[in-house]
Structure formats: structure tokens, C-alpha cells
Amino acid sequence: MASNSASQILAITKTAPYSKPRDSRFLQSRKPYLNLCCLSQKFSNDNALFCLPNSKSFLLAKELEERNSNNHSPTLREICQDHVPGNVLRRQVSAPPPSPSTICTSLLLEEVGYLVPTDVQREALPVLFSGNDCILHAQTGSGKTLTYLLLIYSQINPKKSAVQALIVVPTRELGMQITKVARMLAAARHMDPELEQNSYTVMALLDGGMLRRHKSWFKAEPPAIVVATIGSLSQLLEKQIFKLDSLRVLVVDEVDFLFKSSKQVSSLRKLLTSYSSCNNRQTVFASASILQHRRFIHDCIQQKWTKGDVVHVHVNRIMPMPACLYHRFVICGRKAKHQVLLSLLQSDLPESGIIFVGEQSEKSKKSGQASSTTVLIDFLRASYEGPLDILLLEEDMNFNSRAASLTDVRKGDGYLLVSTDIVARGIDLPETTHIYNFDLPKTAIDYLHRAGRTGRKPFSDERYYVTNIILAEERFVLQRFENELMFHCEELTMEAQG
Numbered sequence: 001m002a003s004n005s006a007s008q009i010l011a012i013t014k015t016a017p018y019s020k021p022r023d024s025r026f027l028q029s030r031k032p033y034l035n036l037c038c039l040s041q042k043f044s045n046d047n048a049l050f051c052l053p054n055s056k057s058f059l060l061a062k063e064l065e066e067r068n069s070n071n072h073s074p075t076l077r078e079i080c081q082d083h084v085p086g087n088v089l090r091r092q093v094s095a096p097p098p099s100p101s102t103i104c105t106s107l108l109l110e111e112v113g114y115l116v117p118t119d120v121q122r123e124a125l126p127v128l129f130s131g132n133d134c135i136l137h138a139q140t141g142s143g144k145t146l147t148y149l150l151l152i153y154s155q156i157n158p159k160k161s162a163v164q165a166l167i168v169v170p171t172r173e174l175g176m177q178i179t180k181v182a183r184m185l186a187a188a189r190h191m192d193p194e195l196e197q198n199s200y201t202v203m204a205l206l207d208g209g210m211l212r213r214h215k216s217w218f219k220a221e222p223p224a225i226v227v228a229t230i231g232s233l234s235q236l237l238e239k240q241i242f243k244l245d246s247l248r249v250l251v252v253d254e255v256d257f258l259f260k261s262s263k264q265v266s267s268l269r270k271l272l273t274s275y276s277s278c279n280n281r282q283t284v285f286a287s288a289s290i291l292q293h294r295r296f297i298h299d300c301i302q303q304k305w306t307k308g309d310v311v312h313v314h315v316n317r318i319m320p321m322p323a324c325l326y327h328r329f330v331i332c333g334r335k336a337k338h339q340v341l342l343s344l345l346q347s348d349l350p351e352s353g354i355i356f357v358g359e360q361s362e363k364s365k366k367s368g369q370a371s372s373t374t375v376l377i378d379f380l381r382a383s384y385e386g387p388l389d390i391l392l393l394e395e396d397m398n399f400n401s402r403a404a405s406l407t408d409v410r411k412g413d414g415y416l417l418v419s420t421d422i423v424a425r426g427i428d429l430p431e432t433t434h435i436y437n438f439d440l441p442k443t444a445i446d447y448l449h450r451a452g453r454t455g456r457k458p459f460s461d462e463r464y465y466v467t468n469i470i471l472a473e474e475r476f477v478l479q480r481f482e483n484e485l486m487f488h489c490e491e492l493t494m495e496a497q498g
């Protein structure tokens with residue numbers, strides 16, 4: 001045990017391996033430690049006791065000590081618990097002190113290894129905790145999910161049996177991922193015996209799910225948090241299976257994508273204005289790409305999607321893509337593309353990679369042609385001799401096969417995922433070291449989101465690679481993306497380019 005009387009930091013170590021965030025079962029098994037953390041919190045907010053799983057806790061405690069003594073920027077927990085020196089914003093609006101649930105959640109974050117806030121968390125959390133609506137506009141992989149989930153856990157009342165927070169997402173895959181993180185955070189209630197008696201349930205109301213089962217769930221005990229795709233959500237709202245009267249927080253993730261989608265935009269507008277009112281809720285819009293954001297903010301206020309004092313938190317405004325990404329391109333003939341990809345895989349030796357392929361046109365589908373993804377998968381299965389699993393994920397697969405692919409990807413053995421843009425938005429696979437654009441994306445924004453599937457370890461100083469395999473006549477398209485997104489793409493020359 002190590003202690004330091006000045007900063008009042010204690011570390012108790014255990015031999016169990018330290019790791020990244022885990023699921024709620026792991027956290028439940030760590031309940032005694034979490035309770036202890038909570039107890040220390042109850043005795044005094046200034047004296048924190050950290051019970052961490054192994055010798056890394058000494059390092060963590062040491063880092064905290066140094067932060068305390070050197071007046072470093074605040075930790076994530078300090079921001080959540082309003083221990084930030086000079087946090088003028090919150091004092092100005094005299095927001096209520098942090099709830100027990102916020103305290104537990106922030107302790108849990110530290111317990112699972114989230115110590116330092118990312119830029120967007122440092123900038124946005126005080127704004128959100130002070131009650132403002134917010135547009136979270138920050139690079140891919142910058143930690144926007146945790147930012148809005150922390151707001152949600154600070155706002156919901158576990159004693160209330162009603163839907164209090166709603167997160168709208170564009171795809172089932174992203175919804176499942178966010179549900180998992182939300183459920184992980186819900187485990188924080190085990191840190192406070194009072195909270196523990198009341199559950200924070202998180203429902204995934206996603207396309208391809210069993211709506212009948214969801215209906216019974218709503219009737220029996222409405223969940224506190226719902227993560228939903230707009231199609232399934234609208235069906236249940238129209239049938240009045242549940243209402244949004246008690247909604248405290250509404251989050252629309254990948255907001256620009258949803259507003260751009262002709263299928264989803266009218267339901268989204270209805271949700272923002274007819275099914276709930278911006279005056280009764282806190283509204284958060286998140287994305288790494290909000291084109292014409294001034295216009296968007298104007299619309300938000302004008303259309304009453306948000307309150308008039310909505311805050312635009314825009315992080316890294318002059319650099320839309322993470323600096324850790326290294327962009328390259330190879331020019332080759334159409335027929336040589338497969339072979340070039342294979343050579344790249346052999347020379348790059350990615351730990352894990354995603355290969356983006358364009359979607360098959362309706363015309364090509366009707367004429368019975370095999371899709372580019374199928375042709376590429378068959379080629380890789382026949383010729384790739386490396387250690388990575390070759391997996392496929394595309395819209396045309398059924399929901400079960402899509403889920404199975406993502407489960408396999410997350411097993412952690414290393415993967416080469418061949419996919420269309422379905423995984424380009426929001427999907428968090430931090431092990432991905434390489435992105436290959438086998439086909440160029442249609443727009444610069446699509447490029448930004450595809451590229452952003454790598455470089456997703458906020459404090460890592462590793463380099464990640466985005467490689468474009470292009471035809472000579474596509475060079476000007478890539479150049480346009482470079483100008484628009486302000487990045488430089490280096491040419492790779494290879495043998496066998498055909």
C-alpha cells in the first residue's frame with residue numbers, strides 16, 4: 001500500500017491483471033473494491049481512495065499525485081465531480097452539485113482505466129453538466145460517446161420508472177456498441193448501496209430486433225435509457241407503446257448522417273419537435289463532421305431542435321482528421337488491384353485491418369453479377385497466407401450474420417474485415433492499425449469516417465495507416481479530398497501494379 005499525506009492518495013494493489021474496460025460481470029466481481037471507493041468518497045470528497053487491480057495502480061496513483069501537486073489539467077473524475085479549480089462555468093449558472101450516480105460513474109471510469117479526459121471531454125463536460133444543449137463536433141475516435149453517456153448518467157433518476165434518455169443512431173451495429181458501453185457504465189450503481197437497489201436498464205431498440213419483445217418490456221418496466229435506430233423507434237412511438245414525456249436527455253449520434261438520409265430525416269424531425277420538446281430535455285448532437293455548422297446551429301435554434309443557447313463544442317477545428325493517421329496511395333490498373341492489395345498486406349503486416357469496398361449498384365445486382373466484396377473475399381481466402389481472419393460485413397447480409405462478423409472481429413485474434421461503408425460510422429475497433437480503400441469513397445466526409453476507423457486510442461503515439469488503391473484517373477478525386485480535409489497523401493510505388 002502506498003500513501004501520500006499531502007495529496008491524500010492511497011493505492012491498494014491486487015495481483016489480478018489490469019485491463020481496459022470490461023463488462024458488467026467483471027465489475028460485479030469487483031464490487032467490494034468499488035464499494036470501498038465509494039465509501040471513501042462518502043467520507044470526504046477531497047480524500048480519494050483508489051483500489052486498483054495490480055501494480056499499475058501505483059503508477060496511476062503516482063500520476064494522480066503529480067497532477068495534484070503540479071496543478072495539472074483536471075482528471076476525468078475531477079471534471080465529473082466538479083473538483084476543477086476555476087470551473088467558473090458551473091458556478092456561474094449555479095448548477096446542482098454532482099449526483100451520487102455521477103460520482104460512482106466517474107469512479108468506475110477511473111477503476112477501468114479512463115483517467116485523463118480527451119479534449120472533447122474536457123471541453124464539453126462542464127458545458128453539459130451546466131445544463132446546456134450541445135453540439136459535439138470532434139474528430140473520429142476522440143471519445144464523444146463517453147462524453148454524452150456521462151451526461152446521461154448525471155441526469156437520470158434510478159428511482160423513476162420511465163424512459164429518461166434516448167440515444168438515436170444510424171445503424172444497428174453502432175447501436176449495439178453504444179448499448180454495451182452504456183451497460184458497462186450502469187454497473188457503477190454497485191458502488192453505492194442506495195443506487196444499487198434501483199436499476200438503470202438500457203434497452204437496444206434496433207432495426208432487426210424483436211419489437212414484440214420490446215413492447216412487453218416497455219409495459220412491464222420501462223428502461224431508463226433507450227438506444228435506438230430511427231425506424232424501430234418511430235414504429236413504437238407511432239403506436240404509442242411508450243412516450244417521451246419524462247425524457248431528460250436526447251442524443252443524436254452521427255447527426256449529419258441522419259439528417260442526410262432521405263429515409264430517416266422526416267422521422268428524426270418529428271422526434272425532435274413532435275414527440276418531445278427541447279424545453280423539457282437536454283439535447284446533444286454528435287459527429288466528427290458537421291458541414292456548414294453555422295447553418296446547422298441556426299436551424300437547430302430556428303426549428304426548436306435545441307434551446308437558443310446551444311453550445312457548439314468544436315475541437316481541433318483546423319485538423320478534421322487525427323494527426324496519427326498516415327495517408328498513402330498506390331496507382332494501378334483495375335485488374336491489378338487485388339494483387340496490389342495482397343502485396344500491401346504482405347509488406348504492411350497489419351495487426352488488424354479494414355478493407356473498404358464500394359457498394360454494388362442496383363443494376364449490377366439485377367444483372368446477377370457477384371458483388372465486389374464477394375469477389376475480394378474469395379480472392380483473399382484463396383491467396384492471403386497471413387495470420388489474420390478474413391471476415392465480411394455488408395448491408396446485404398442478414399442481421400445475424402452481421403452480428404456474427406462483428407463478434408468474430410472483437411474476439412481479438414486479429415482480422416481483415418472486408419466491408420462497405422456500413423462500418424464507416426462510429427464503429428470502434430481500436431485494434432485496427434490499417435485501413436485500405438480498395439475503392440475510393442464517394443465524398444471527402446466518407447473518407448474522413450472510413451479513415452477514422454483507425455487511430456482510436458486517444459493517448460497512443462503510434463502511427464496508423466490509410467492506404468488508397470486508385471486508378472490513375474482517380475488521382476484528382478483523392479487530391480480534392482486532400483484539399484478539403486487538409487491532409488497529405490504520399491505516393492507508394494510498388495512492383496506488379498499492372
Ligand SMILES: Nc1ncnc2c1ncn2[C@@H]1O[C@H](COP(=O)(O)OP(=O)(O)OP(=O)(O)O)[C@@H](O)[C@H]1O
Pocket residue numbers: 076113114115116117118121138139140141142143144145146287288425426427428430452456457458459
Ligand atoms: N478518457 C479516455 N481515456 C482513454 N480512452 C478513451 C477515453 N475516452 C474514450 N476513450 C476510448 O476512445 C475510443 C474512441 O471513443 P468513441 O468511440 O467515443 O469515439 P467517437 O468520438 O465517438 O468517434 P466516432 O466519431 O468515430 O464515432 C474508444 O475505444 C473509447 O473507449
